[in-house]
Amino acid sequence: MHEILSVEHLALNFGGIRALNDVSFAAGEGEITAIIGPNGAGKTSLFNSISGFYKPSAGRVVFEGEDISRAPVHRRAGLGLARTFQNVALFRGMTVLDNIKLGGHGRLNSNALSAMWYLGPARTEEMKLRREIERDVIDFLEIDHIRNLPIAGLPYGLQKRVELARALAMRPRILMLDEPVAGMNREETEDMARFILDIQEERGITVLLIEHAMGMVMDISSKVVVLNFGEVIGTGTPHEVRANPEVIRAYLGGPHEQAAA
Amino acid sequence: MNFDWIALAEFSLIGLLSGGLLALIALGFVLIYKGTGVINFAMGEFMMLGAYFFYTANVMWQLPTVLALGLTLAAVAMAAALIERAILRPLSGQPVIAILMATIGLASALHGAVDAVWGGNNYEMPQLLPRKPFTLGEILIPGQVVWSFALAAVIITAFTLYFRYSSTGIAMRAAANDPVTAYVLGIDVRRTQRLTWMFAGIVGAVAGIVVASITSLSPALGGAALGVLAVIILGGLDSIAGAIVAGLIVGLIESLTAGYLSGKVRDIVPYVTVLLILMIRPYGLFGTRQIERL
Amino acid sequence: MRIGDFRQSYEHDEAIWQTPTSRAWLAVFFVFLSVFPFAANAYIVGLACVLGIHVISSAGLNIMTGYTGLISLGHAAFMGVGCYTAAFLAQRGVPFFLTIPLAGLMAALLGLVVGIPSLRIKGLYLAVATLAMQFILVFIFREWEPVTGGVRGVNVPAASLFGLDLNNDTRMYYLVAFCATVLLVAARNLFRTRIGRAFIAIRDKDISAEVLGIDLFRYKLLAFAIGSFYAGVAGALLGYFYRAMTPEYFTLALSIFYLAAIIIGGLGTMLGTVLGAVFMTLVPELLRSTVSLIAQWAPRATEILSPMQEVVFGLLIIGFLVFEPHGLVEIWRRVRRTFHLWPFRA
Numbered sequence: 079m080h081e082i083l084s085v086e087h088l089a090l091n092f093g094g095i096r097a098l099n100d101v102s103f104a105a106g107e108g109e110i111t112a113i114i115g116p117n118g119a120g121k122t123s124l125f126n127s128i129s130g131f132y133k134p135s136a137g138r139v140v141f142e143g144e145d146i147s148r149a150p151v152h153r154r155a156g157l158g159l160a161r162t163f164q165n166v167a168l169f170r171g172m173t174v175l176d177n178i179k180l181g182g183h184g185r186l187n188s189n190a191l192s193a194m195w196y197l198g199p200a201r202t203e204e205m206k207l208r209r210e211i212e213r214d215v216i217d218f219l220e221i222d223h224i225r226n227l228p229i230a231g232l233p234y235g236l237q238k239r240v241e242l243a244r245a246l247a248m249r250p251r252i253l254m255l256d257e258p259v260a261g262m263n264r265e266e267t268e269d270m271a272r273f274i275l276d277i278q279e280e281r282g283i284t285v286l287l288i289e290h291a292m293g294m295v296m297d298i299s300s301k302v303v304v305l306n307f308g309e310v311i312g313t314g315t316p317h318e319v320r321a322n323p324e325v326i327r328a329y330l331g332g333p334h335e336q337a338a339a
Numbered sequence: 340m341n342f343d344w345i346a347l348a349e350f351s352l353i354g355l356l357s358g359g360l361l362a363l364i365a366l367g368f369v370l371i372y373k374g375t376g377v378i379n380f381a382m383g384e385f386m387m388l389g390a391y392f393f394y395t396a397n398v399m400w401q402l403p404t405v406l407a408l409g410l411t412l413a414a415v416a417m418a419a420a421l422i423e424r425a426i427l428r429p430l431s432g433q434p435v436i437a438i439l440m441a442t443i444g445l446a447s448a449l450h451g452a453v454d455a456v457w458g459g460n461n462y463e464m465p466q467l468l469p470r471k472p473f474t475l476g477e478i479l480i481p482g483q484v485v486w487s488f489a490l491a492a493v494i495i496t497a498f499t500l501y502f503r504y505s506s507t508g509i510a511m512r513a514a515a516n517d518p519v520t521a522y523v524l525g526i527d528v529r530r531t532q533r534l535t536w537m538f539a540g541i542v543g544a545v546a547g548i549v550v551a552s553i554t555s556l557s558p559a560l561g562g563a564a565l566g567v568l569a570v571i572i573l574g575g576l577d578s579i580a581g582a583i584v585a586g587l588i589v590g591l592i593e594s595l596t597a598g599y600l601s602g603k604v605r606d607i608v609p610y611v612t613v614l615l616i617l618m619i620r621p622y623g624l625f626g627t628r629q630i631e632r633l
Numbered sequence: 634m635r636i637g638d639f640r641q642s643y644e645h646d647e648a649i650w651q652t653p654t655s656r657a658w659l660a661v662f663f664v665f666l667s668v669f670p671f672a673a674n675a676y677i678v679g680l681a682c683v684l685g686i687h688v689i690s691s692a693g694l695n696i697m698t699g700y701t702g703l704i705s706l707g708h709a710a711f712m713g714v715g716c717y718t719a720a721f722l723a724q725r726g727v728p729f730f731l732t733i734p735l736a737g738l739m740a741a742l743l744g745l746v747v748g749i750p751s752l753r754i755k756g757l758y759l760a761v762a763t764l765a766m767q768f769i770l771v772f773i774f775r776e777w778e779p780v781t782g783g784v785r786g787v788n789v790p791a792a793s794l795f796g797l798d799l800n801n802d803t804r805m806y807y808l809v810a811f812c813a814t815v816l817l818v819a820a821r822n823l824f825r826t827r828i829g830r831a832f833i834a835i836r837d838k839d840i841s842a843e844v845l846g847i848d849l850f851r852y853k854l855l856a857f858a859i860g861s862f863y864a865g866v867a868g869a870l871l872g873y874f875y876r877a878m879t880p881e882y883f884t885l886a887l888s889i890f891y892l893a894a895i896i897i898g899g900l901g902t903m904l905g906t907v908l909g910a911v912f913m914t915l916v917p918e919l920l921r922s923t924v925s926l927i928a929q930w931a932p933r934a935t936e937i938l939s940p941m942q943e944v945v946f947g948l949l950i951i952g953f954l955v956f957e958p959h960g961l962v963e964i965w966r967r968v969r970r971t972f973h974l975w976p977f978r979a
Contacts, residue, residue: 129844155846167844169837171901172830179827180834184846186827192828194819200826208643248845294677378757383822429955436704439760440892441954443706447889448947455942538827565764572761610765617762 083128083252084285085324090120090127092309097123098134101310105252110278110285112295115305116328121288122164124305125254128286129161130154141252147201156184158251162241162258164288174240175225178215181247182207215243216308219273235266242273248301252276254286259294267291271298296320302330304333349478350598351591356480358590359488360546364581367542368418372576374515374535376435377427380442382543383561384449386438389415389544390464390551391457392562397465404611412541412547419540420533427536428529446561454558462556467549483553492630494545496537499579511535566609573616588612649821666810670803673709679802682874682915685809686867687716687910691894692820692903699900700824700858700891702836703752707763708891710770710863711740713883715868717774717781720789720878729792729799732810733869740865741858748857752850767885774880775797786879805874812870816863821903823859832856833901886943893950899960908961916949917942 084104098120105111113121116319126132128139130151138147142335146154160181168177186207205222216222219239224232229240238258245253257265257275271294277283278298289295295302296316304312304325312325318324364382369479371379392414394518396407410414430438472479502508514521514531522528543564571585589609597605642720650656668679690712697703705711715736722732743766751762774781781787785837791800792808825827831852834842843849872878889911898909920942927934953960 087748131840131843150848151843152846152848155844161844163841169834169839169841171837172831176830176833180830180842180845180847183827183831188826188828190823190828193823193828196822196825200822204647204826205643208647212643244845290866351891426951426955433954433958434702435757436698436702437954437958439704440952443889443892444947444950444954446947447886447943448951449946451940451943451945455937455944458936513676555907565768569761569765572758603772603776607768610768613765614747614769615749617758 081105082106083286084140085124085128086138086140088124088127088134088139089265090123090132093248096308097132098127098308101137101305101308103288104314105284106301107284108278108282109300110274110287110298110304112287112289112299113303113305114292115288118307119305120308121234121305122256123308125161125256125286128154128254129159155248158249159254160248160250160252161244161254162238162243162256164256164260166234166237166241168237168241170229170246171316173226173228174221174243175211175216175234177229178211178225178243178247180208182211183242184248197268213245214228215246218276219243219246219287230336235262238262238270239273242270246277250283252284252286254288256285256288257290259289259291267294274298345477346598349480350594351477352478353480353484354504354594355587355589356484356488357594358587359541360550360586361563361567361589362583362586363494363542363546364564365384365571365586366498367539367564368568368571368581369576369579369582370535370539370542372500374425374511374539375423375532376515377438377442378568378576379539380439380565380568381422381449382444382539383564384446385419385543385561386547386550386564387453387558387561388418388449388540390556391545392544393548393558394462394464394551396458404465404511408548410543415540415544416537419536423533423536424607427532427541450558450561457558459558464548464552464556465489467552482523487549487553490545490549492531494542495579495583498542507531507534508609562606569613570609573613640903647825649825652775657861666814670806674738675802679808680918682802682805682809684910684914685806685813686870686874687891687914689816689870690864691865691891691910691913692817692906693860693867693904694891695822695862695900695903696832696863697856699895699902699905700836701829701832701853703853703857703860704760704762704892705857705860706888706892707747707765707767707770707885707887708860708862708864709887710767711744711864712868712871712887713770713789713878713880714740714884715744715865716789716866716872716878717787718865719869719872719932721780721924723790723872724788725791729744729794729808729869729873733866736869737865740868740936744858744861745854746784748854752853752857753966759914764885771857771880771883779798779853780957781880784880786877787872788877791876792873799873800876802874808910812866816866820863828852828855836901837971841858873966889950890946893946895960896950897953897960899962902960902962904965905962907958912961913946916945920945923948 081104084102086102088098088101101124113124115121123132127134130146130149133322134147138145140146140158141154141157146157149157151318152187166175169180172246172301186203188203192200216225217243221236221239221243224240225237229237232240242255242258255274259270273297278285281300287295299316302312302314302316303310304318304319304322306328311328312322314322349568362388367382367385368379371377389411392411393407396402396410397404400407402410426441427438430441449621455630457529465512468483468490471482473482473485474480502512510521510529511525512532514526514528515535518528522529534567550563567585570589573585592608592612593605596608640651645651650659667951669681673681690708694705695710697705718739719729719732719736722735723729727735746768747762748759751758757816775784777783791798792805797804799808824833831847834847835849835852835856836914839849857948868883871882894909896909897905897912898907899905921938924934924938924941957963
């Protein structure tokens, strides 16, 4: 298995608080790796360290053999790191289509002058982007009916889907999803699980997934990393993690709660 | 070359002492920023209001000084409360940029209103502070400068104590820190925000009256406040200590430039200082990179 | 009533003027623009020139403040930089089709000098840095006499094209109208592309803009430079229009005037920019005629004209922020919707 992303001995402090402590794991290329753990375990802090918002106090983030721990956020995006946020972070002043087009930002190269002239290269690449997005993202995620609507009025489930669409428009190598089905109903959750599986199987995109919905995590991931109080307390296949006594104690509680999940 | 050390000492001392009033203006900014999260561009206009109200009551209506002062402070506090109710409260929850622009609009409206009512003339204000100069060896310091510094120090100390120990002060700090939690705990956040604006109005009015009585009264009076705002941004808008430091720095630099260069240059000195510091230390003098919660 | 609006290609869907009706109106508008000076009196033509200049300057401010979320309190001073640059070059015989873009570039360059330190952190620092720049630049305009002519001001030679001096309002009108059209179209185009989207993204949610690969600092700087460029061009045109300028024109009050224009018109829309500029050009005119009417009975009324302007601008800013934060453009949209559905829904 080729490891596309590895996190090595990562530590992160906020003032006196240790948000992450000696966290290490690796994500295999083309696989779904889930990161689970109770609230406040440091899952989102880990994501923020990988995408570059937080500067870890120790340890490294390695992408395709290159240490990117010091790279600024926007450069990591250029390397192929895409993500969604726990609380949807869409641009509310724009339509769905413009939000998704922003995902293609890094692949376009018109400068201010050609953009202002528009006719010519800027127009050509904008139209090319539009066609790609329609074909690869909008059709795929079944959101053609809302493409010209503003974000503000959309129901939550659709907003999450638009955010996924925007990340996909980046043509990422790694897609980091922070609680993609939180707050969704059963049907929406199943749709989302299907999309994530399709993304991984058909496009070979590596997926990192933070999620509390245990059923979905156990169903679709090939590897699970369990965090608690900023430390990794278990890593393995869903099956192994389920049997790991420390994980059961720290996270899943007693045996009958595990059965309920 | 024979350098005049006495002159330097005199300019510096006068500068620092006149910085007291500027610190008072800075306190007005800090109060509102800490209490309501708003940067009030109309602080200088509060100064104008105070000075013109006082002039009207004391000189035009011939009311006794103490009564005129009381009336003025009450009137400015009411105006501030009204502004809070009519403009800031409807805008709460709006983006910072909208609120900022609203206070810019407020400044423009108040400035124009004062100009329209009282005209653009210079008025001679009554002398409120004793003029008798103080001497320190060979250094001579005008009496008003010393007394205005003392007055500013008393007011700033009083506010600091009030915020630290009185129950209303503590409630105001709590509401400033986390309005939602404070509200849940039973603090009347609207009341504390209204009070904050009233206090800032009073502080501004006092500063305006004193500044006008030392110099003179004209629509240019509030201009100093913007310079103070510029510098205070560097020290951090949320600390009273930062406000004091900012006030003293502006006072010192202004006095030195007025002494060694010219009075014309003095007015833009705070702005030049700010631009230079931003170039060298973009995070401000004491600022640190903040960790943002995503 | 209009029914259905079907688009059959992505190109069509991305066009600005999508329906034949809107394109027809556009054509009518341009015909109107070109014959207008022959139908109006000299005063109105002069007013139209000022309006065109306001439109350009407001468009620049709206690009930075409305679309990108960067407040500038020094927009007027950057116009001043453009004006003095154009004057300096024109006095040395440089033709206007070079001085105008150079004036824009000069303002943009100065914008970079302020923007580089202050944009690295929060937007607030930019507001204060531009405020500082406003005062410092006006000070320089007043004191640097060899170049700016000091408080007495500077003279600008008439722009001339193929030996034809643009020395009256009608001729200037075409120059201003041309510049305004080009710059508005350019701005509108900008927001159909990645760059404009990046600006809006930074305004709406800077963290997710970064995650999408947008270099915040670079794009903020770009927005600031483009906005200052527009201000510089507007300033140069102002110089050619009035033929003489003093520092008193470019004060903080004018910066606030433009802030008012974009708030009243609508932050982040080009139509709003135009509506706001029209509104703000007409308000002082309206005030002036009201005051001269009142002055028949109360002679002191003319004295308070300029303070009354400040009051009205301030109240307009506050009023729109509180009651119609989306500005005139939102009112316009509401009216249009009503007409589209008429007579089936009132």
